[in-house]
Amino acid sequence: MDGVAPPPVIIVGAAMGGLRTAEGLRKGGYMGPLTVIGEEPHAPYNRPPLSKDVLAGVVTHESVAFPQRASTADVEWMLGARVVAIDLTARTVTTDDEVVHPYAALVIATGLRPRRLDLPDIPGRHTVRTLDDAIALRDELVPGAHVVIVGSGFIGCEVAATARKLGCEVTVVSPSALPIVRPLGSLLAAEILARQEAHGVAFRLGHTVTGLVGGARLHEVVLDDGTVLPSDVLIEAIGSDCNSEWLAGAGLDCSDGVLADAAMRAVSVDGSVHDDVYVVGDIARFPNAMFDDVPRRVEHWNIPTDTGKRAGFVLAAWLNSPEAFSDAVQTPFAPMPAFWSNQFEMALQAYGLPGLADGIRLLQGSLTSEAVVGYYRGDRMVGVVGLGMKAALLPYRKVIAEGGLSVSPVT
Amino acid sequence: MIKIEVDMALCQHYGQCVFEAPNIFTLNDDDKLEYVASANDSERDNVESAVDVCPMQAIRIVE
Numbered sequence: 001m002d003g004v005a006p007p008p009v010i011i012v013g014a015a016m017g018g019l020r021t022a023e024g025l026r027k028g029g030y031m032g033p034l035t036v037i038g039e040e041p042h043a044p045y046n047r048p049p050l051s052k053d054v055l056a057g058v059v060t061h062e063s064v065a066f067p068q069r070a071s072t073a074d075v076e077w078m079l080g081a082r083v084v085a086i087d088l089t090a091r092t093v094t095t096d097d098e099v100v101h102p103y104a105a106l107v108i109a110t111g112l113r114p115r116r117l118d119l120p121d122i123p124g125r126h127t128v129r130t131l132d133d134a135i136a137l138r139d140e141l142v143p144g145a146h147v148v149i150v151g152s153g154f155i156g157c158e159v160a161a162t163a164r165k166l167g168c169e170v171t172v173v174s175p176s177a178l179p180i181v182r183p184l185g186s187l188l189a190a191e192i193l194a195r196q197e198a199h200g201v202a203f204r205l206g207h208t209v210t211g212l213v214g215g216a217r218l219h220e221v222v223l224d225d226g227t228v229l230p231s232d233v234l235i236e237a238i239g240s241d242c243n244s245e246w247l248a249g250a251g252l253d254c255s256d257g258v259l260a261d262a263a264m265r266a267v268s269v270d271g272s273v274h275d276d277v278y279v280v281g282d283i284a285r286f287p288n289a290m291f292d293d294v295p296r297r298v299e300h301w302n303i304p305t306d307t308g309k310r311a312g313f314v315l316a317a318w319l320n321s322p323e324a325f326s327d328a329v330q331t332p333f334a335p336m337p338a339f340w341s342n343q344f345e346m347a348l349q350a351y352g353l354p355g356l357a358d359g360i361r362l363l364q365g366s367l368t369s370e371a372v373v374g375y376y377r378g379d380r381m382v383g384v385v386g387l388g389m390k391a392a393l394l395p396y397r398k399v400i401a402e403g404g405l406s407v408s409p410v411t
Numbered sequence: 412m413i414k415i416e417v418d419m420a421l422c423q424h425y426g427q428c429v430f431e432a433p434n435i436f437t438l439n440d441d442d443k444l445e446y447v448a449s450a451n452d453s454e455r456d457n458v459e460s461a462v463d464v465c466p467m468q469a470i471r472i473v474e
Contacts, residue, residue, distance in 0.1 A: 049467075067462075338464075388442070393426075
């Protein structure tokens with residue numbers, strides 16, 4: 001090669017998915033150059049505490065940073081840099097400083113950003129996605145502050161509980177009939193609503209925010225029925241959009257996130273599969289053999305880790321030898337989706353994909369204290385959610401992993 | 412040998428680690444985590460996976 005260094009593997013996205021892919025590549029035996037390009041200024045950190053316990057205390061990078069492993073000590077981290085373009089044929093990406101970076105293989109790990117309301121840009125509007133978001137919000141969650149949260153999903157409900165515990169007056173506004181109803185169903189959602197209200201969180205369900213009143217600061221929020229709510233702080237928790245704009249024109253299937261096969265290889269609109277381009281984390285739409293062959297994006301906490309390890313394993317094999325690559329691609333991939341949520345005294349934990357269910361049953365306990373709830377698609381358990389009862393939940397995880405055909409309570 | 416530490420002030424006893432390293436971590440009948448603090452090197456991969464899946468990031472391997 002006349003002393004010319006080979007181009008690195010480039011991972012675009014320096015959050016959990018990018019980190020786990022880098023670790024997976026090293027574990028898979030790839031010891032060549034590796035560059036991670038990330039838009040945020042921070043090294044990879046754990047996001048879930050930002051809406052929960054960390055938000056209630058002093059928010060620092062140190063309190064949420066992932067530990068760095070020895071295997072990735074020689075990775076080059078380009079933080080605070082945004083990739084704006086890609087050329088799949090030339091194998092290059094371009095950063096916002098117009099530098100063109102050649103790659104040997106590419107990993108797409110750019111994740112999501114919070115969706116925003118189409119409303120005037122008045123100081124007092126917040127989202128909760130990044131560390132800097134949480135630091136900015138923490139300063140405004142003072143006792144007595146009027147906090148309006150738009151959106152009643154997990155983030156909205158967790159932030160509601162945290163803000164309430166900090167002494168804020170909290171109102172949740174959402175077009176839904178119940179909080180967190182789409183992933184959890186009405187059985188648990190009704191109980192979550194009752195407990196949130198018992199702690200003093202007000203809900204305006206079936207409504208949307210249509211206007212803001214304020215100037216130098218936000219003062220009031222106007223709802224679709226004309227109701228005016230005092231509001232020092234507006235938190236927008238209405239879901240996310242995929243950071244896939246930089247892939248425009250490359251021919252990849254970006255209809256919802258970026259399509260990948262079960263080896264996490266990127267798939268083009270024409271169906272062709274790219275052995276040198278991988279997709280991991282929240283942005284990856286991939287099939288999971290645990291459920292069916294339908295590619296889905298899964299915004300659960302464990303997915304960046306599972307898909308990152310998978311992509312690292314397959315890509316390391318591709319860089320190693322055709323035989324190793326063929327074996328790696330054939331290895332089954334069926335990661336168990338898992339998530340959890342803390343709201344007041346409630347410790348919710350879920351396995352599988354409860355949102356796929358057409359039937360929901362209380363399996364153990366009582367909703368008003370602690371419970372295990374099963375989620376079924378036809379006769380198969382596709383998800384299980386525990387309200388407390390952490391040890392009792394574990395056998396059901398095994399049932400789902402093994403195909404979900406045991407429908408009676410297991411102990 | 413590897414040495415394992417769990418920050419019990421952080422641990423919420425979710426039990427994700429139990430699946431990755433069942434020889435090291437268990438949930439008892441009171442939903443509380445129990446673990447062994449040292450293990451053979453053969454457990455390293457499992458414990459590293461347990462570190463990765465801990466929602467509270469409460470587990471670490473002491474080198």
